[in-house]
Amino acid sequence: MIVPDLPARVDVAVVGAGLAGLAAAEHLRAAGASVVVVEARDRVGGRAWSEALGRGRFDRGGQWLGPGQDRLAALADRLGVATFATWSTGQKLLDDGERVRRYAGDVPTLGPLELLQLHLAIRRVDRLTARVPAADPLAAPRAAALDARTVADLARHLPRRVRGVLDVAVGAIFGVTPAELSLLWFLAYLRAGGGLMNLSTIAGGAQERRFVGGAQTLAERWVERLDAPVVTAAPVRRVRQRDGEVVVTSDRGAVAARAAVIAVPPPLAATIDLEPAAPARAQLVQRTAMGAIVKVVVAYERAFWRERGLSGEVVSTRGPLSVLFDNTSHDGRQPALVGFVQAGPARRWNGDAAPVVAQLVRWFGAEAAAPQDLAITDWCAEPWSRGCPVAVMPPGALTTAGTTLRQPVGRVHFAGTETATAWTGYLEGALESGERAAREVVRVL
C-alpha cells in the first residue's frame, strides 16, 4: 500500500516502484523480509503508465504482452487484469517517403531484389543471434570483434530502402539509430527476446496482446495487494553502505536497511550517489543511455482504416512517425491508433502534432484529419526515465567495462529490465530481474 512516510528501518529498501521493484518487493516479503519501496514519481509503474483518453484508458508507456512472457501473463492473471489481442487484421502500409504501398505478411513490400536482401539480412542477424548467449554475451565466439562493431556497420552494404526498413525496426525496438548500438549487445538483446522478427511482429510476436485498462493497472493493483509500504514522490539521492548497514536517502527522508535493491534504469541509477563509490560499475553504467521515443495515441470516432481493409500497421522511413499500430480499446468503444517517433526525431521533438496528423492523412485519407483526441508522451522529457523504451549500450562497453549490470556492489543489488537475461527491455524482463535480485538478497540477508 502507498504510505506517506518512510519507516526508519527495514530489512530491504527497494528503489523504484516499476514492475522490477514491485517483483523484488513481493519476493522479498514472501521470504519473510520486511521491505519498503521508495519511488521518485508520484505514481507507481515506472515505464508502465496508463491514462484515460476518450472512452478508453491507454498506455503512455509499455503496453504489450507476447508469447513466452510467462511471468507477465501469470501476473495479469493473478491480479485479474484481462488481456486482449492487438488488432492485426488487414493489410499494412509501407511509406518509403515517395510512395505508400500496401502489403501483407510480416515484411514490408519492396522490390524483389530488395526483399531478398532484407530476408538475407534478417537471416544473417538470426544466425549471429543464435551464437550469443543472452546472459553472458562475452562468452560468444569473437565477442570482442562483435562488440567493436555497430549495427549500422552490419547494414552498411544493404540498399538504401532495405536499410531504411531496418532503421525503423531498430528505432521501434530501441529508440536509437543502428549506429548507436554495439552489435554484440544488440544480438544478446535479440536473443533474450527470441529474435528480431519475434520482437518486430504482432501476431505470434512481442506485440501480440494488450491489457484491459492499460499496463499500469498491473502496478496499481499489485501495490494495493503488496504487504509492504510504498512511498511515492521520494527521489532517492544517496545509498550509503557502512558496517553492514545500507542507508537509502530520499527527498522524503532516509531509511536504514540490511540490503537495497536499485530497480531503476542504469542511466538513472548513475545519478544516485553510491558510497563507497563503485568504480567498475560507474564506468559501465556511464556507457548506457536511454533510447528516445515520443509515443502518440490518436483517438477517432470510427476505425475508418479497418473499413478499408487496413490493419492500421504502418512502417514509414519518413518521419515524424516511424511505426503505427491500431490501438483501439478492448471493447471497440474507442477507436485509436498509436504511433512512435524514434531516435533523432524524438530527441528533436518540439511538441507540434500537425506533421503527425498530416502523416495519418497521407496514409488513411481525409478522415484522419480530425482526431477526437490526441495524447503525446515525450519520454525524453520524463525526468525519472530520461528516455524510453530501454537503456542501450554502444560499442566497446561490454568488453572493456566488463562484468555486468547485474553485479551487486556490497549489499546493494540491481534490478530493472536492463539487467534481465530473458526479455531484456520488456515488462517481462522487469519481472525476471526483480525476482533474481530478490533471490540474491535473500541469500545474503
Added chain:
Amino acid sequence: MIVPDLPARVDVAVVGAGLAGLAAAEHLRAAGASVVVVEARDRVGGRAWSEALGRGRFDRGGQWLGPGQDRLAALADRLGVATFATWSTGQKLLDDGERVRRYAGDVPTLGPLELLQLHLAIRRVDRLTARVPAADPLAAPRAAALDARTVADLARHLPRRVRGVLDVAVGAIFGVTPAELSLLWFLAYLRAGGGLMNLSTIAGGAQERRFVGGAQTLAERWVERLDAPVVTAAPVRRVRQRDGEVVVTSDRGAVAARAAVIAVPPPLAATIDLEPAAPARAQLVQRTAMGAIVKVVVAYERAFWRERGLSGEVVSTRGPLSVLFDNTSHDGRQPALVGFVQAGPARRWNGDAAPVVAQLVRWFGAEAAAPQDLAITDWCAEPWSRGCPVAVMPPGALTTAGTTLRQPVGRVHFAGTETATAWTGYLEGALESGERAAREVVRVL
C-alpha cells in the same frame, strides 16, 4: 578565497572549481558580477591534482603544457608558476608483448611494411581531421557517415601490431578503446588539438612542458587571488530555474543566483537534477562517458634509464602500463617515471602494483625493481570524476542527439574542457570553455 559558507545570493553561481570554473569566475568578476564557486571535492583543481612524493610534488592528474596552449601558458606566467621541459632525451622503447626494441623519433619501430602502414594510417587520419571543424563537427562533409563509424572500424584492416600502436595512442589520449569512439567526434577532438601526432608527442607536442610544483598549483594560487568565495566539500545536487532565478542546492546549503555555470564533466553534470528538465541535453549527456586511466608515478633514487641512453618513454601493447614517460622533478632531485594504465585494464584495476614494477624491470633492468616510492591514482574511483582524462562520445550521438554540450538551458550555462572548441580535453580547453561560458552569461545578465 576559500570560505566555509555559501552566500545567500549572487549574480552567478559557478559549479566546479576546476580550471574551467575558475576561469569562468574570474571573467565574471572582471565583468562586475558577484560570483560564488561551489565545489564537490575538499580541494580545488578538479582533474589537476598534485601531491608530494619523495623530494618532489607530482601530478595525479593533468600535467602537461604544449605549444599553442596560450591561455594556459599565460595563466602560469601570471600566477608565477614556472614551467620546464618534459625530459625527452634518449631512445624510446616499444614493447610489443614479445620483444622490447629501442627506437628514436616519434613513431615506434616496426617492420618496414608495418611502419609504412602506420605512416599511411596517420596520414589518412590527418586528412580526415582536416575536414572536420572542431567547433561544429556536424558541418563536416559526410558527417553522419563518419558519426556512424567507430575509430576501430577505421583501423580494422591494419596489421595487428600497427593496430596495437594506434590502440595505445587512443588509450593514452582518451582512456578508451578505439571501438568506443565515434569517428566524427574523434576527428573533431584531434582537430581541436592540432592533430594526432601533436597530441601524441612530447617535444613540439601536447606533452612538451610541465609545471613546477604540479598543475594543481595553478588552481591553488588562482583561488587565493580570486575576488570571489569558493566553497569546497559542497556537492551540488540540484539546479532549479524559476521566474528568472536559479537556485543551486548543495550538501552545504543553497545559493540563489541570476545565472549558473556548470563546469563539471558531462557525465557528472548528468547527476545534477536540473529543474525544469532539459530533455535534449539529457539525451546527449547520457551518451558521454569518461575514459579510464590509472596513473602511476614511480620515484627512484637515480634516473638509471637516462644513464643507459633511454628517455624513459615506452609504448607497450601489453599491459598493465601502456605508456610511460620520464617524470623527474624540475630540479632533478627526485627522479621518477610516470605510466598509464588505460581503458579496459584501468577499469579492471585491482590496486596491485607488482605487475607494473615487473614491466619496469622488463624495460630497464633490475634497478627498476626497488622504487623509492609509488603513487597510484585510479581515476575511475574518484567519485567527482568517475574516470579520466575526458568524457568521450560513442557513434551516433552527435548526429541524432544534436546540438552541442555548449548549448545553454535557460539561465544555466555549461563549461568544462569537454565543451571547448580548441584543445578539448586539455587544461587549455578548460580555460577556453570557462571564458566562453562567462561571456555568454555576461550577455544575458
